[in-house]
Each structure stands twice: as C-alpha cells, then as structure tokens.
Amino acid sequence: MDINILLVDDEADFVETMVKRFGIRKMPIDSAKSGQEALTSLAAKDYDVIILDVRMPGMDGLETLKLIRARAPLTEVIMLTGHASLEAGMQGMNMGAYDYVLKPADFDDLLDKVRKAFERKQLNAKARKQGA
Amino acid sequence: MPRPANRAPEPASDPHGDPKGILARATGARLWKDHSLLLWAHFLVPPVLAALVVAATFATPILAGILAAIVLGIAAVSARGLLSRLSQTEEARLALNTQLIQSQKLAAIGELSAGIAHEINNPIAIIAQEAEWAAHLIGEAEKGCSADFAEVKDSLREVRAQVDRCKNITHKLLDFARKREPVLQDVDVVRIIEDMARLVDKEASYKNVTLVRSLPQDLPKLRTDAPLLRQVVLNLMTNALHAVDTGGRIEVSALADDEALEICIKDNGCGIAPENIDKIFNPFFTTKPPGQGTGLGLSMCHTLVDGMKGKISVASKPGQGAAFTVRLPRRV
Known part of the structure; x- marks a missing residue:
C-alpha cells in the first residue's frame, strides 16, 4: 500500500536527496520548505506520515507539530533534528510525535520508522472506525 | 463545572482485574474457595481422630496414647499452616490496600489538577490578551507625548512571560490527563x-x-x-x-x-x-x-x-x- 509522506525541512539539498532516495524505493514523497507550507499541504492532502525538521526559520518544528496534531490527529509525525537537543526531544515526544531521528539519518532506519508510523496510523484509524 | 470532554472518570477499583484475583496472584495462594476440600478436611479430621482416641481408650491405653499424640501432631501442623496462610493473606491485603490508596490518590490528584488547569486556562488567555492590548495602547500613547513608558512596557512584557509560564503548565497538565487508548x-x-x-x-x-x-x-x-x-x-x-x-x-x-x-x-x-x-x-x-x-x-x-x-x-x-x-x- 502506498504511504503518503510529507518531508518538511528548510535545507533544500537534504530535501532533494531524500526525495530521490524515496523515489528509488518507489515511494514518491512530497516536500515543504517551512512549517507554514507544510500546513498548507496538509489542508490539501491527507498525509499518513510527516517527517518534520525541528529547527526551521519562522515557525519552528515544535510549533508546527502542535498545529499538525490539532488539525490531523491521525497523521503520525517523525521529528528530525541535526542537533541532539534533549529539551526539544522531550517536548516533541510529549506533544505526541511518533519518533525522533537524529541527522544524519540512516536512510534504512528512517524508512523503517516511516513504515512503523504508517502501521500505527492504520491501526489507529481502524480503532476509531470500530469505536464510532 | 465544565470538564475536558475527553476525560473518563477513573474506576474506583484497580483496572487490572478484580481484587480477589490480584490478591491470589500477590500471595501465590489460591483462594479459599479452591481449597474448600482441604478446609473441610482440616476441620473434620481432628475431631474424627479424637473420637478414635476415645474409642481406642476402651481397647488399649497404649494405642490410645499413640493415637492421641498423632492427633495432637496433625492438629498442630494444620493450625500452623492455617495461621501462616492467614497472616500471608493479611499482609498481602495490607500491601494491596496501600497500593490501591496510592493509585486512587494519584488518580484523584490528577483529575483535580486537570480540572483546575481547565478552569484557569480561560482567565490566563484573557490576561494575555489584555496585556497585549495594554502594550498596544501604550505604544499609541507614546507616539503623542514625550513621556517614557519603558518601565511600563517592561512590566507588561514580564506579565506576558509569566502568563506563558502558566499556560505551559496548564497545557502539560491537560495533556497528560487526556486518556489516550494505547495502540499496540x-x-x-x-x-x-x-x-x-x-x-x-x-x-x-x-x-x-x-x-x-x-x-x-x-x-x-x-x-x-x-x-x-x-x-x-x-x-x-x-x-x-x-x-x-x-x-x-x-x-x-x-x-x-x-x-x-x-x-x-x-x-x-x-x-x-x-x-x-x-x-x-x-x-x-x-x-x-x-x-x-x-x-x-x-x-x-x-x-x-x-x-x-x-x-x-x-x-x-x-x-x-x-x-x-x-x-x-x-x-x-
């Protein structure tokens, strides 16, 4: 099954490489350069997994995470960070992020986490359907 | 009092099963119900043996003596077993009670603090808004006159900072009072x-x-x-x-x-x-x-x-x- 993935990061080079690498695995992904752009994309499409950079100019990752969780509670978010900030990590996890990946991210590791996040989203959606 | 909608009331008892089951697991002992045969034996065997002793007294006193000693032995062993099991159960019950009180207390404090957080959120939001509005008004007033409002503006900034701190706490509280169904x-x-x-x-x-x-x-x-x-x-x-x-x-x-x-x-x-x-x-x-x-x-x-x-x-x-x-x- 196809996974709808959105990558949010302000580093153009990183985004380009990631889009290519996912593409090679036959997993097309969308990208956004900022938190604001991510929210616009989220309004237009139902994403399964969002990979979100913590440190971005303008609206930062945690602020974006909060808004994503409020608008699309079923969408799972994997936080991505270049610097291991414990405080940001704690806040991210406590705000409902699915997982945390340190840059430079091992691609297979990231892929595995995306799959796990997607599995959770599906389980969650199924549980909601049964509960409703 | 309005409450957060997604908060279910805490059940009064332990959520992991009925207390009897927990007690049995805690002591490693089965419940008395499962022991009914043993219990019957425990109460009936000594009197039966005692009756035998009485009967034997009429036959030979030596046999009666031996029988009496056996009866006493059995009764003592059985009483000791019963006693130790009873005290074990009592200890487990006490431990369980403490645990139950602790978890109920935590649940109660959690619910109370979430309630307070919910109630306090609105006034905090209004304080933040008013502080912002006041800062705006002062900014406007500053344009028209030469007076220095730096100190007032500073104090308003501090109000904002402290309000943010409060908001941080109430949000954390509300967040963890929210019951999320675990996804396995x-x-x-x-x-x-x-x-x-x-x-x-x-x-x-x-x-x-x-x-x-x-x-x-x-x-x-x-x-x-x-x-x-x-x-x-x-x-x-x-x-x-x-x-x-x-x-x-x-x-x-x-x-x-x-x-x-x-x-x-x-x-x-x-x-x-x-x-x-x-x-x-x-x-x-x-x-x-x-x-x-x-x-x-x-x-x-x-x-x-x-x-x-x-x-x-x-x-x-x-x-x-x-x-x-x-x-x-x-x-x-």
Whole structure:
C-alpha cells in the first residue's frame, strides 16, 4: 500500500536527496520548505506520515507539530533534528510525535520508522472506525 | 463545572482485574474457595481422630496414647499452616490496600489538577490578551507625548512571560490527563532505548555523565504503544540526568521473563529521601528550586505506564542514587 509522506525541512539539498532516495524505493514523497507550507499541504492532502525538521526559520518544528496534531490527529509525525537537543526531544515526544531521528539519518532506519508510523496510523484509524 | 470532554472518570477499583484475583496472584495462594476440600478436611479430621482416641481408650491405653499424640501432631501442623496462610493473606491485603490508596490518590490528584488547569486556562488567555492590548495602547500613547513608558512596557512584557509560564503548565497538565487508548505494535525495546539514549548522550557528555547501556540483544519484542514507551524512557533518563552530579553515571538495562519485560534506569546521584519516596509520583512534587521543574515528569511517567498496563516502581537510598523500574506485561 502506498504511504503518503510529507518531508518538511528548510535545507533544500537534504530535501532533494531524500526525495530521490524515496523515489528509488518507489515511494514518491512530497516536500515543504517551512512549517507554514507544510500546513498548507496538509489542508490539501491527507498525509499518513510527516517527517518534520525541528529547527526551521519562522515557525519552528515544535510549533508546527502542535498545529499538525490539532488539525490531523491521525497523521503520525517523525521529528528530525541535526542537533541532539534533549529539551526539544522531550517536548516533541510529549506533544505526541511518533519518533525522533537524529541527522544524519540512516536512510534504512528512517524508512523503517516511516513504515512503523504508517502501521500505527492504520491501526489507529481502524480503532476509531470500530469505536464510532 | 465544565470538564475536558475527553476525560473518563477513573474506576474506583484497580483496572487490572478484580481484587480477589490480584490478591491470589500477590500471595501465590489460591483462594479459599479452591481449597474448600482441604478446609473441610482440616476441620473434620481432628475431631474424627479424637473420637478414635476415645474409642481406642476402651481397647488399649497404649494405642490410645499413640493415637492421641498423632492427633495432637496433625492438629498442630494444620493450625500452623492455617495461621501462616492467614497472616500471608493479611499482609498481602495490607500491601494491596496501600497500593490501591496510592493509585486512587494519584488518580484523584490528577483529575483535580486537570480540572483546575481547565478552569484557569480561560482567565490566563484573557490576561494575555489584555496585556497585549495594554502594550498596544501604550505604544499609541507614546507616539503623542514625550513621556517614557519603558518601565511600563517592561512590566507588561514580564506579565506576558509569566502568563506563558502558566499556560505551559496548564497545557502539560491537560495533556497528560487526556486518556489516550494505547495502540499496540510489535516494538523492539532495545532499539527504542538506544534511540532515546542517543538523544540524551550529548547532554550527558556536557555534564561528563556516562550513560551505560546493558541491553541484551536477544530481548523479545513487546506488544505495546511505541511512542508512550519512548516518552517514559526519555523522561526517566532525563530525570536521572538531572539527579546526577558532574561525572555521574546512569545505567539503563532491560531484561525479560515469561510474563513481563523490565526496563531499569539507575543513577548514582543524590537519591531520594525516605520521606519523599511516597510522594515521588505525585503531580507537582519536585525537589528542584521553584521555576526549574514543574514536578510533572514522573507523575506523567506513572500515568503513561498505567496506560500500558504496566507498573513503575522506585528504589532508592539517600546518597546512593535511585533506580526506576518499569515492568510491562508481555501479554496485554
């Protein structure tokens, strides 16, 4: 099954490489350069997994995470960070992020986490359907 | 009083099964109901034997003497067994009661604080708005006259900062009072611990703290809620990091038995004073100076572990560090 993935990061080079690498695995992904752009994309499409950079100019990752969780509670978010900030990590996890990946991210590791996040989203959606 | 809609009332009893079952499991003994045959025997055999003694007295006194000794022996052994079992049950009942009171108390405090947080959120939002409006008005007034409003503006900024601090606390409270149904996945616990440890590593190295992992590579997978477990592990490791001094040591270990998987996070920091052990999981309980900790971290861990149907416990001797153990059932 196809996974709808959105990558949010302000580093153009990183985004380009990631889009290519996912593409090679036959997993097309969308990208956004900022938190604001991510929210616009989220309004237009139902994403399964969002990979979100913590440190971005303008609206930062945690602020974006909060808004994503409020608008699309079923969408799972994997936080991505270049610097291991414990405080940001704690806040991210406590705000409902699915997982945390340190840059430079091992691609297979990231892929595995995306799959796990997607599995959770599906389980969650199924549980909601049964509960409703 | 309006309440957050997504908060279900806490059940009065332990959520993990009926108290009788727990009691039986705690003592390792079966319930009296299962022992009814034994009990009947226990009460009936001595009188029957006694009757035999009486009957034997009429035949030979020696036989009667032997029989009487046997009867006394059996009665004594059986009475001792009954006594020890009774005291065992009583002890377990007391332990269970304490545990129940503790978890009810936590639930009550949690509910109360979430209620307060909810009520206080609105006035806080209004204070923030008014402060912003006042700052705007002063900005306008400043244009028309030469007076210096710097001090007023400064004080308004401080109002804003403190309001943000309050908001932070109320949001945290509301967030962890929210009951999330756990979503179960096969989880590689070692990897989760390793991932979270990497996040702590850098901060630990600033403090010259060693974070030791003793993780068996053959640990079985666990069906549990992955993000909840990550949160618990990360919170406990951060807690340990705050507890140790420069040059300290934190050890994270995990092991599994047939029923459960245990994660232990041990530090060699200041430890917990005996009078604080009971309060350590209470919301708002903190030994940090005011403003440096909300006292919600461990209480949140307790709530999360509860949600995973597990148990969290702490062992500590003052001055010798503390060890937090999270025990999660392998079959939920």
